[in-house]
Amino acid sequence: MRRLFFFLSVAALSACYVPKTAVNKQIEPALLVNGKLWSSFFIQSSAEYDALCYQAYNFAKFSLDEVLKAPSGKPLAVVTDIDETVLDNSPYAVHRALEGKDFDARSWYEWTSKAEALPLPGSLDFFNYAASKGVTVFYLTNRDEAERKATLENLKKYKYPFSDDSHLILKQSVSSKESRRQTIAENFNIVLLIGDNLSDFSTLWDKKTKNERSKNVELTQSEFGKKYIVLPNPNYGGWEDAIYGNMHNLTTAQKDSAIKANLKGY
Template sequence: MMKFAPVALAAALALAGCAQAQRPAASTPTAVSAPAAAVEAPATAGVAADDNLNAVAWSQRASEHDFIYVQTFRNAQEKILKAKQDPNWDALPRDDRAVHPSLKGLKPAVILDIDETVLDNSPYQARLIRSGGEFNEAAWADWCREAAARALPGAVEFTRFAADHGVAVFYVSNRAKDLDEATLANLRSAGFPVAGKASFLGLGTFVEGCEQAGSEKSCRRQLVAKNYRVLMQFGDQIGDFTSIPGNNDEGRTRAMAPYTAWIGERWFVLPNPTYGSWEPALFDNDYDLPRAERRQKKIEALRIK
């Protein structure tokens, strides 16, 4: 969650109920993939106070970043066939599976977020740094329509391995539904297996009998669950995996507590220091605050002991 395309404050609150989004809609709570880090007037001579520079530079230039992705997808590939053979193996959170509880006869699938999970949108973040701007839906949509995002290391190899072994690949993203053609084109050009339009479940996907809260992905996970046993989920936001009762420290911890044993087995979490629901959780999900006030609240949230 980019993952972003959040739906700003609404998404943040829903989140608070990954997302999703570079401030593209990240998954819900991820989904709150809210706007990219703010850039303010220099705090000291010639130095931007809060421009996301180190986070984006690390994402683009650090070998360690790429190795984490390779490591994650390689680990998943080593385990997926065993998961496929176990008829009781399922990676959906309890609430999502409860809607379609029987696993009998279901085909195997994996669910992956798109932004900062399989596609690298750091060039969009770099543009924000150079311009001094913040995330906005129009510029984000323009970037998505360029269909120029590169595949993240290891992602193509894993998804192709899954597809070659009879595992359906779903991309559940908080990119707006009107970006589906551009997104599918980008995925295909980057080498990802795409079975058809139904492979992409963007923000706004209609799921009969399920009311989506903000940008959370629960309804779309339930849609996949109707016909598939989900072997694994991948994302860079908590909302890519499960719903968050409240986008604060307590709510985020509570959301993940029942599933910590699944990390690295059924749920595979990728790093995203540039945006996500973790950021607005530091300033009460209030994007109406001036940038300087949001930054100050983030500073106050830092641990010094």
């Protein structure tokens, strides 16, 4: 009887015991991963997100109309990023977050190969408007050659103008877009740059610190809504990379620590 009581007691205690690491995991899930569920929730469920996209493209149209009033030596071009500027990849972020994972190249290729990303509100109308005014559109993206076919398929599905090989400028070796902007500028007057990431506009934001990024925005503030048209992206971008010191080899725990260190409470 005493032995039975002992076994029952051990069994009861075992049932209650949860390893400390598991408790931590339950109480303190990865900010990095779960945060993307919340930001994707905003992208996918808020009319405010749609309104911000329309606002950006309304500014783009207004700005383009102003530019069109003046003569230009070279033909005019609008240079736009693709991801989170033209196409919405939030389903990828949700898919990964629900698996408890963040971005990686292999899963990203799986997603882009589907060519299923939806257009962002206002984007298709704006690029069709630009094309109707004789303005060339270049899609300048850090997707790479492996994604060329599916990217064009995705753009063509919604009939984006200039969705062809010569207007899709993919990443070759470097992520900075500066040399590709300069190549376009040899033959075109780039009148508008559209993107969700400040490095879509200038080297002022290529791999810079959080403070440098902010300072350079302040210095160029008059360009926003004029030459630089910004789309909202709370899921990822140079703003997040800056917090990690622009290093891509940090663990999830290290990234979580960096995020917490940059949060202000009271």
